[in-house]
């Protein structure tokens with residue numbers, strides 16, 4: 240089982256058997272309020288009828304078409320729709336099947352891009368401590384979670400990491416962007432580029448918000464600083480927007496929210512509202528043109544691809560999901576309700592075991608004081624209590640609770656989510 244303690248799970252399985260809108264139905268017949276949009280991915284709510292219908296129709300029309308030397312129209316329609324929604328200049332799309340493949344694809348494009356323009360000395364990739372970029376070898380190399388790396392050897396040579404910007408001693412209980420810590424972006428220039436020589440660095444990859452390691456929100460101006468340094472030295476900046484894409488911050492992408500435009504965006508999850516696995520890399524047109532202009536005539540410009548790149552069912556689901564986001568104005572809705580969500584989250588501040596609360600858009604992290612000598616157990620116990628006794632689904636990592644509900648959540652459901660969570664925290668303490 241993925242990222243799950245198998246023996247523990249099998250001793251008392253937590254099973255979800257159906258879902259609709261904001262709720263799961265557990266296998267023992269309870270309605271569970273979804274505080275996590277599945278895994279940060281069901282942004283339009285579960286089993287949206289328009290997406291369900293699109294998948295059903297597509298399954299009966301074209302089950303599969305090869306995308307090596309062949310194509311099918313939906314692939315281009317889905318790509319165009321995604322490009323329309325993306326920040327200006329990011330107009331080219333490469334489809335894959337999930338976030339991990341998206342990250343590896345983006346890193347490969349970065350390395351190949353520099354080679355194709357005659358700058359093969361740029362082989363280094365820079366990630367960040369506590370980053371999660373999926374589980375491919377590229378992703379774990381630039382990722383910063385020790386547990387994901389230590390069993391798998393030296394995945395990639397030539398990788399280094401920025402410090403993460405979480406600083407509870409200065410920024411505890413920040414609402415929105417933390418005040419302190421923008422200077423940590425300067426480490427890219429003052430330490431990493433000084434050490435490695437900028438002419439050896441191909442790309443810097445960051446999650447605009449680090450989700451999986453406990454909702455780490457970038458300090459004010461931090462991302463802009465990274466952008467400026469990358470531009471100064473000809474280094475590509477990649478935003479891994481696997482969780483921040485598709486409305487989580489109240490805009491299509493975090494890039495729009497922060498008004499910082501990277502050279503590539505990796506997305507997945509909400510791209511199809513999670514109904515069919517799909518990932519994508521959205522690429523600056525100049526990068527695409529460089530491949531086209533510098534590759535021998537009629538040669539394959541990028542040696543990369545997956546059997547299921549732009550799978551017809553995924554394309555149908557993506558087109559329908561992107562339509563739903565627009566027609567129902569879900570990003571705007573998320574932006575509007577995020578202030579109510581923020582206020583509800585910060586009411587937990589008075590609880591004695593709560594050490595920090597941080598939030599942006601419809602994401603919030605609640606960091607707990609670990610139990611003496613037993614790190615992670617407090618949050619895990621609360622997670623179990625929430626599922627079995629409080630009928631809410633939350634997510635935990637270490638001693639941090641992360642909430643990221645579907646964008647359709649209403650005020651009553653926000654109240655229920657936080658009051659049930661409050662009870663669980665109090666009862667566990």
Ligand code: PLP
Pocket residue numbers: 337338339340342371372373374446450451479480481482507508
């Ligand atoms: N990148 C980020 C930022 C993620 O949060 C995740 C998954 O949560 C991934 C990559 C990996 O995506 P997947 O699990 O679809 O491979």
